[in-house]
Amino acid sequence: MQMTLGALALTAVAGIALAAQAPASVNAQDKAAIEKIVHDYILEHPEIIPQAVEKLQAKRMSGMIDASRSTLETPYAGAWEGATNADVTVVEFFDYACGYCRASLPDLAKLVAGDAKVKVVYRELPILSDESSAAAKVSLLAAERGQYMPYHKALYDAGKVTRDTIVAAAAKAGITKSEADSAIASTKYDAEIQSNIALAQKLQASGTPTFVIGGQVLGGAVGYDALKAAVATARGK
Numbered sequence: 412m413q414m415t416l417g418a419l420a421l422t423a424v425a426g427i428a429l430a431a432q433a434p435a436s437v438n439a440q441d442k443a444a445i446e447k448i449v450h451d452y453i454l455e456h457p458e459i460i461p462q463a464v465e466k467l468q469a470k471r472m473s474g475m476i477d478a479s480r481s482t483l484e485t486p487y488a489g490a491w492e493g494a495t496n497a498d499v500t501v502v503e504f505f506d507y508a509c510g511y512c513r514a515s516l517p518d519l520a521k522l523v524a525g526d527a528k529v530k531v532v533y534r535e536l537p538i539l540s541d542e543s544s545a546a547a548k549v550s551l552l553a554a555e556r557g558q559y560m561p562y563h564k565a566l567y568d569a570g571k572v573t574r575d576t577i578v579a580a581a582a583k584a585g586i587t588k589s590e591a592d593s594a595i596a597s598t599k600y601d602a603e604i605q606s607n608i609a610l611a612q613k614l615q616a617s618g619t620p621t622f623v624i625g626g627q628v629l630g631g632a633v634g635y636d637a638l639k640a641a642v643a644t645a646r647g648k
Contacts, residue, residue, distance in 0.1 A: 473626030488554040497530035502623040504536040507546040511632040518635040552594040558584035
């Protein structure tokens with residue numbers, strides 16, 4: 412993993428900082444001895460530095476997720492699939508123009524089919540193209556109509572995202588061309604999309620897909636096994 416020099420330095424001095432916070436009853440000589448022990452241990456075991464940084468980052472990320480969990484796990488209308496009363500919610504930030512998101516579709520389908528207590532919440536993150544934004548707006552319309560997954564799957568099945576494939580996918584979800592065109596031209600869904608972008612930035616998402624499961628953020632097409640393991644971890648906590 413890559414670390415900033417500042418993060419590395421903070422970790423390296425963490426043990427000495429703890430020594431510095433020793434009770435006032437500890438005399439200067441004992442305090443110096445404690446600091447030397449910590450210093451020498453870090454030099455002899457430098458592998459603890461990236462481990463400590465990773466643990467600190469994970470803890471901070473978990474805290475950020477917890478602070479936004481209600482917003483993250485509350486879908487826009489019907490933009491979700493799986494269990495109504497789930498004990499673990501998988502959140503996916505995705506873009507219809509993202510090939511890795513398309514590749515993750517069967518992994519999510521397998522996860523939902525094999526686990527009766529998992530819910531998947533889909534969050535639109537149209538960052539790759541103008542067509543991404545158009546597809547996302549029609550997607551949110553489909554969510555309002557209770558036809559989210561038919562549209563979602565139809566558009567991914569179509570391959571490349573274009574105005575024509577968006578309209579065709581909408582038709583499969585019972586949305587007419589004029590309704591799809593109106594949704595694309597509308598500003599109605601801008602607030603939801605901007606909210607998703609802000610959430611993704613807060614969680615330091617670097618692209619799509621990004622999955623949020625329990626206290627973890629997973630970036631990329633991580634595969635079924637990784638998704639399942641993250642669900643098991645979240646359930647265990």
